[in-house]
Amino acid sequence: MTAITRLTLTDFRSHAHASINAGPGLVVITGDNGAGKTNILDAISLLAPGRGLRGAPLSDAARQDGPGGWSVAAHLISAEGEVQIGTGTAAAAPERRLVRVNGAAATATALSDWLALVWLTPAMDRLFSESSGSRRRFLDRLVLALHPGHGQRVNRYEAAMRERTRLLTADGPADPVWLAGLEADMAEHGAAIADARADVVAALAAELAGAPDGPFARPLIALAGNDADDLAARLARGRARDAAAARAIEGPHRADLIVTHAAKAMPAASCSTGEQKALLIAIVLAHAALVAQRSGRPPILLLDEIAAHLDAGRRAALYERLTAMGVQAWMTGTDPALFADLAGGPSTCWLTLAAGHIMPA
16 A cells, blocks of 8 residues: 655645644545645645646645745655655745655656555536546546656647647748657657557456446446547648647547446436446546556545535445555545544544644544
């Protein structure tokens, strides 16, 4: 198991200073709306590459009326031993990310060597009815836990794509040699992106097919539009079309995760809110099991307001599955009663946020 046993926030969003000691199992954080529960999960999410669960600029994480910079530090335990990791910004460079591992400077991508994170937030309850881009970003977060270089490849692909679009839509003819170079970059990174996505979706589909029946609806998952074959040639042929559209029409940036309620043969977007959340949870639990199988190190789960839209049976089943899987999961909610099925559990850490303070429940 990989677990955060101590978390420290400094000038992070609503927290001037917060220190949390946690056990290796489930962590339940309750408190009123606006108490800062989600901010704690957001802080943890920034201990992985990327912009965290909010996807906001780094400067937005700084506490209002604070000094301008912020930091998040964690003590981790895992099969590889113990490690101290941290990230943050300085007031003088609010968008420049600083990372340290055991006190030494490191890159953000190095954080993937120590932990994998997957999160569910209330905004993601609408994932299946939103744009394909939302589902693609969700999928890429799942892929990153199994292919650590995936995020960097996505960034490079998108940078080349933006530059190609800029050249195609600029006044005057674009340099064909420069365009060909960018299209080659897109093809190279796009092939790796498409292969990694296909690998994870196929493995997840197999994991879900073997999952036991229970209160969580079984999802069928598939990929659409993930084709990167012969991409450089297709992009070259489509320059005039892409210039008119001011975007690339073909490529793995058009991929979509297709999810179907297996028992009902119904698209996830047509299911009830509770069913959609159950489908999403089933995918995340299957992913955690898959990561554990492949790496021996299951991801840490960040589950914000996880009990919302779940009936009592599904809540109890979720807590039972999390406990049996042996993962660390940080869960938030406004009402402690929603976590009553965990009462007395020896592996559960209970915290309450009130008046800006974090207290044992």
